[in-house]
Amino acid sequence: MGNHKQFGIFAAMTTPFREDGTIDVDKLVAHARACIAAGCTGISTFGTTGEGPSIGAAERRMLLDALRSGGIDGTQIVPGIAASAIDDAVAHARVAAEFGCRALLVTPPIFYKDVGVAEVTDWFAAVVERTPADGPGYILYNIPQVTGVKVARETVAALKTRFPGRIVGVKDSSGDWVNALGMLQSFPDLAILIGDERVLDKGVRLGAAGAISGVANFRVDLLNDVMAGKPASPALGPLVEAIVAHPATPAVKALVGHLSGDIAWRRVRPPLRALSDAEARHLGRRYDELFAKVDA
Template sequence: MTFDATQPFGISAALTTPFTSAGNIDHALLVAHVKNVLAKGCNSVTLGGTTGEGPSLSQEEKVAAHNAITAAGVPAQKIVFAILESALPNAVAHARQAADLGSTHILLAPPFYFKGVADNGQLVWFRKMLTEIAPSGLKVILYHIPQVTAAPVTPDMVAELKKDFPAMICGVKDSAGQWENTEELLKRFPDLDILIGDERLLARGVALGGAGAISGVANFRPDLLTDIMAQKPDDPRVTDLVNALLEYPVTPAVKALVGHLDQEQSWREARAPLAGLTPEQYQALTKRYNDLFASPER
């Protein structure tokens, strides 16, 4: 995929990260997983985001994972590189490295360590960041996930950055799960790729011009999301599935279902401070999934 501006962004799997028993990234399993989700309809994968435990990975680990994926024949342009850094020099260096690796798009979160920072302070950080990486030619997807970062990327901030960096700002990933915010983004920025992080809102978003999703569910059921992009009839199981995931720590829950469907239990491992689901949680979640999808449709 070359992210043709004339085509919808589509579905990007917010890649989960598999670990070996020694706690290292399992490159073989990761590569197989990437090939699987792409073969099942994902347009791209996003490396090192929230679902991928990105803040728990070193930049060296992310680069090694990127190299393993491309060495297996996956074009670098299919890999969106997530930048989740508060230190501006680190964010700049990591973005430049992503460009050197061949990625054309980054998912850029705001600096998040200091809480209660005014929008103006965030804008100063973003403007310095974007100015520094402008020569790379990278396209930037702004990342709004305030329930994790406590640092919202508001529609007004998007407008300011889009005005100042029109050739760089290409989209927003809205993972807040608040329809009012998603709707405002869709209406104010029809020329940006508005990407839905909460799969329960994807159908409504697509109906208003949403370009796709960077999705955790795409790790194990991308077909549910590609059907929405194709504007097939709504499947109420999507909402039920996301609600079931939200009963648990989300990233370990997504990994549990990847392992359940792939019959590969090493997926259940998470890196501290996250922990895998308990056996009781795993049994309850997988039973819920099996019951939900016991028949083709409900």
């Protein structure tokens, strides 16, 4: 991965769907190119915002191939993996390795909730040891409010020791600043990525390497300013508050639709529910209010 301090801002990219539920591949590639043109270091596909657990193996390969054909280099892509079966996680990791992806963003197993630190560590170890040593490194993804399972510092430390050089980062999306701070203090040699944009500025001051961010789908400029050491925009925190007042993935998609003028972006796959017209309009108005002065 190179110098972890140079990770930067990756868009936690949304996935556009057609009316029949299939992925709009051309729109996805165009959005990826637009994110990078706007200043994203790269994109993260198949993550939480990208509805990754709802995207199958054949679709993943097709999309990575389309992104490559569209001029997106593998080093600009961090695919997400959220699985329970070790075989599934390994299969996804091997596909990412074929495309030369920069790293893998991997959650703990997403079904079993009553497992401890040792068991989570064993699961990650089983995945890592079955994937190519020269393949993409692993960014461990801590988002316990979604997975029900925490990535503990003990897990990170144990995997780092067992697989030197294979564990390259941690994305902390727990919303728990104390936990993020502990990761920053414990693992200065890893790329610690902040999932909650509201505390990115605090993280950057303490050595955070960047973020994989839903906001970067449409306002990477705000996050790049923070990475450059500038004060966070006064609109950034309220923007995130407005997003998380709804289920976050449909809300991000609604804002992409609002700003592009294409409400088809609001479509999600079951079991998610798209924002209603009224909810989407309200969120769009809130965005416009927040940025009327900022963008003037």
